[in-house]
Amino acid sequence: MRLDLPGRGGLLTLTPETAKRAGLDAGGEIGQAELDDALRRAGEALNGADHLFYYASDARETLREETPPVQVRRLTADDAEAFAAFAEAAPEDDMDDAFVELDHWLVFGCFADGRLVAAASMYPWSGTTFADLGVITLPEYRGRGYARQTVRAICAHALSLGYEPQYRCQLDHDASAALARAAGLSRFAAWDVVRDDD
Incomplete structure (x- = not known):
């Protein structure tokens, strides 16, 4: 690493x-x-670096005190139909890259116009209190703050459970890095791992 x-x-x-x-x-x-x-x-190569973002102490405290907007809430198995429609409407590459799944450890979504328009999910990294985050917004709803609201809500909930929200994105994904900053996260480092070709 x-x-x-x-x-x-x-x-x-x-x-x-x-x-x-x-x-x-x-x-x-x-x-x-x-x-x-x-x-x-050594016959090894690095995978390709990602930005790593976390909340600074003061930003964590602000986040803990916020009340999420009414259109943002935790998703459960009862939201399977709304999530399936969301996944069907989202670009396939975006769903693969974001790795947002309804059956992840923690899932939040933002609703507008009677449908799910942004979703974020987290899963804890094995043996740690880091909760890795993925987020996606339907293309026609981007730029309206829905992803920012969803990221802040899921991260606040993870913090309340004792987990450290972790936001990763590829170095060349400027829109995702901008979202992290808009959600109040601070860039910690560029992170890379040895490629696993198995």
């Missing part, structure tokens, strides 16, 4: 076996070009 912290350098963790194959020693410093070469020698 690699974390690039803005203005502070970065951190790289590898299994001892991968580090040995790459010829890397613990505690050393390495530049990006050298890292790429070392991983190639």
Whole structure:
């Protein structure tokens, strides 16, 4: 795993076996070009970095005190029909990329014009209190604040359950990064992992 912290350098963790194959020693410093070469020698490659966003302490407190808009609520199995219509109307690539599912650990949605127009879901990362978030808005409803409202509501609920909301998006997904910032999240780092080709 690699974390690039803005203005502070970065951190790289590898299994001892991968580090040995790459010829890397613990505690050393390495530049990006050298890292790429070392991983190639080890037969490894990075997957492609994502932005990582989290709530700063003051933003967390503000979020906890908010009441979600009436059109935003937690979704349950009773919302299966509305969610199915939403998934059918959403672009397939968007649904795949966002990985929003009704059967995830926590799911919220925003309704407008009598239908579900934005949805967000979370699942806890195994063995942690990080709750990873995906969100999608139907194309014709984008730019109206629905995703921002939904993200803030689901994140507030996750915080109330003792989880740390985590928002990830690809480095070149400017609209998603803008949504994270609009929802009050702060960029923590760029995060990358060794590609798993299995």
